[in-house]
């Protein structure tokens with residue numbers, strides 16, 4: 366058969382464009398800061414994950430520079446062979462102390478943690494007795510991919526529905542060898558949180574492991590941003606706490622915090638850790654400084670929450686529906702996709718940068734603009750953003 370083996374590339378891309386489901390890149394002409402330059406225009410940034418504005422913190426930038434000068438630009442290898450430097454170990458030691466766990470481990474990204482570790486925690490026993498993962502229906506895509514790579518059975522429970530989780534656990538308990546419950550700590554589309562205290566209790570009762578993805582909770586939730594486990598007073602009790610340096614920490618990198626046994630197991634078993642080059646020294650230097658800043662400068666987390674409270678309250682009093690959010694992720698519900706897109710286009714014209722989240726990322730009638738608060742925004746910035754949202758929300762009939 367004569368065929369064009371790559372014709373699908375153009376066809377599938379064009380289908381995305383026709384359905385307006387393609388991503389357009391919008392390059393920043395400078396740092397990711399509360400006031401940033403996008404495609405040449407000054408904007409107030411309302412959709413970065415840089416919650417605490419640490420990506421611009423002088424001590425963290427200096428940490429990167431100093432480490433690059435001392436250790437060079439690249440690490441030369443994967444961690445397991447010749448790519449572990451003192452500075453990589455220093456980050457893990459400091460992180461474990463900060464998180465209140467026995468040990469910690471850094472991966473290249475948070476995605477690499479979920480894709481590399483989840484499939485190792487479960488599988489099948491030598492006697493053929495199987496394992497099961499029980500997952501919240503709204504868990505992040507990287508968890509979904511990790512679960513897909515796992516050779517085990519799967520159960521899904523309705524979002525945050527503890528009754529349903531218990532039902533699945535009750536059935537699973539006698540049947541399976543290992544049971545692994547996985548949940549996001551903070552859910553990234555709605556900004557609500559998992560009832561980790563109840564999940565922990567159920568896991569104790571039914572002999573299940575607990576795994577929480579705290580990507581949006583690291584640096585945000587709990588005292589000094591120690592994360593969702595600290596928020597629920599469960600330091601060191603959740604079996605696997607994973608998170609990322611790419612959001613509130615303002616750098617990049619995945620992290621796991623837990624027992625020494627967990628860490629020894631994880632780095633020996635995760636293929637994403639074993640087979641991928643380690644972080645450049647500058648990344649490790651910035652991570653080290655970021656943990657130090659969280660530990661010694663509580664003002665950033667405090668300001669983030671002050672801004673969050675004010676912004677949420679004002680959005681509600683203007684008449685917007687902000688869903689179930691209790692975190693700095695605040696959705697502005699718009700209904701149909703077209704409305705969310707129109708609102709986003711309009712506010713971007715007026716200098717406020719926030720993008721629509723539409724089907725298939727969320728249900729068809731739950732399209733929204735997702736805003737993310739930042740500790741570096743002033744009251745004046747927030748008032749400007751609110752005025753722009755109010756004006757355009759009214760013009761479009763959303764409020």
Ligand SMILES: *Cc1c(COP(=O)(O)O)cnc(C)c1O
Pocket residue numbers: 474475476477505507549553578579580581608609610611617618619
């Ligand atoms: C962002 C995110 C990740 C991925 O983290 P990276 O370090 O950026 O790869 C994983 N899980 C959740 C819930 C996230 O929001």
